[in-house]
Amino acid sequence: MTGDDEGDGVYERDRNYLTTRITADGRDGYPVEPGRYRLIIARACPWANRAAIVRRLMGLEDVLSLGIAGPVHDERSWSFHLDPGGRDPVLGIERLQEAFFRRRAGYPRGITVPALVDVPTGAVVTNDFERITLDLGSQWAAHQREGAPDLYPERWRDEIDDVADAVYRDVNNGVYQCGFAGDQRAYEEAYRRLWERLDLLEERLSGRRYLVGDTITEADVRLFPTLARFDAVYHGHFKCNRQKLTELPALWGYARDLFQTPGFGDTIDFEQIKAHYYVVHNHINPTGIVPLGPDPRGWLAPHGREELGGRPFGDGTPPGPPPPAERVPSLV
Template identity: 65%
Template sequence: MARDDGGVGNSSYGRKAFKRSKAHFADRITADGRDGWPVEAGRYRLVVSRACPWASRALISRRLLGLEDALSLAVADPLQDDRSWRFTLDPDGRDPVLGIRYLSEAYDRRETDYPGGVSVPAIVDVPSGRLVTNDYQQITLDLATEWTALHREGAPDLYPRARRDEIDAVAADVFEDVNNGVYRAGFATSQEEYESACAGVFRRLEWLAHRLEGQRYLVGDTLTEADIRLFTTLVRFDAVYHGHFKCNRWKLTENRVLWAYVRDLYQTPGFGDTVDFDHIKRHYYQVHTGVNPSGVVPLGPDLSGWLTPHHREELGGRPFGDGTPPGPVPAGEEVPARGRP
């Protein structure tokens, strides 16, 4: 079973240009169960790493929609071995619900000798112990649209039907140039490849800053899927992408609009309370040995600025639309103090 290097999803890198593969297990959990996996409270377990930006999308969506009681959570160790994501944060090194030491065991129960990487986020069927899906692009959309019967009262509409075309268009540009662009820069094996990817990252960031200068959120006046997808890259930018991935034309803290925007989201319940900067830094700097052979984890950056006033509320907007903020983080799911500002 091949491991998934560095929270990059199913991907390949080396002498050729970095390429992210599509999810191999793309079954969907739906209200009508058309793929054989009906939405059902307590049946499935979401497996994440708090280090991984793709998994962080699912963490945020689950919190905002109030699905904590319906969809249980397993958090993998930010450091991996040759069998990839492991449950060494749990007593006896086993996930207490699935009873497995490695996420790869759930992949093996779904498909023996699967040749691809073991990626997060992943949703596992608890009764059978089999992987259902690792389709990080679709998981959050389905949580927003297929799991509605289990949403909390006051849950926001993160993928409003009237805005879907615009959300999809913005998210596609963000994915190509920012979410995936930082990886193409970080894993580049030639100067030309690196410069092209890095330039694309900052062109898109400048475009986003211009878009966000006069509006609080990316699409409309409420939080949507588009904001979640951008946030998970921006929150990691200065900590890992600026130095580790050489995306260093400027830091996020040096861009007035984007720094205020990402702080606004970080301070919104459901966003910052899922972020573990300790996991993020240790994972990137210690797992990507091809990029950082020493495994040394930097002391910075200073995290205190994340809690400073952002003043984005002056632009208006209604974070949760007609809904309400999520409640407190469930017991046992809190980010440890070392991972917070």
């Protein structure tokens, strides 16, 4: 967490990522190759959650392996403390930091997930979370499953970009600007922007099933991870507490609809989410006590959103179940 240059208490996210791309033509020196790369995520992280969702929707499990960092880490970065021996079984490293250092010695910026790692060299290729999902949906087309949906249809791209930009600014990052605000004024400004945007989204989704068009798009992939964490973490821990998600009928129905769609809810682990935020953010929660609630079983309640029409996967089909090693705990 860092403040801006004026020191006015506003949380500014460092978005200087490794922007090297993995592409079909290998223009950046990293061509798409089955088995060559490993996607590192953490179940706790909303930014990584997006990549996990798109990998599932595209059916890339057999060509892009998945490493899962545990929810608790120290200043040295995400660690693989859930794996046998505390090491990623493919990369052989204890902390994601090691893969960043193999790309650039003493890498000075945030060690973030998602990260795509070149397995032969053990070095991170990119941690540019926005580009990763777009490229998984396009550059990896030759290896996607039959029936993979188009999450970024050309005719809707301008609208998807506009909606996604507003969601990032006011909601995805907005909850962090509330939670990590350095003073009252910065917090209140972020809080107002967050709720103004959530009110607009509530209105938008009251008459349509998805954010853009009549199918799931990149815009929905970007909003869902924040909504999934809202009542469990952001409402209390980040002081985003005007209302709970469960008190917003359209957004709550929309979130449940996506949660119950293959590829979305099957990437969510509420226990790991809570463990990360409440333990790692000890400047906010110094006791390290992790709340037992809320009861997550409400996510499985009927949502009725089918009445609004829409086709979740467009002309595509749902993905199959996740591989056994990637399954998250059941809510029932």
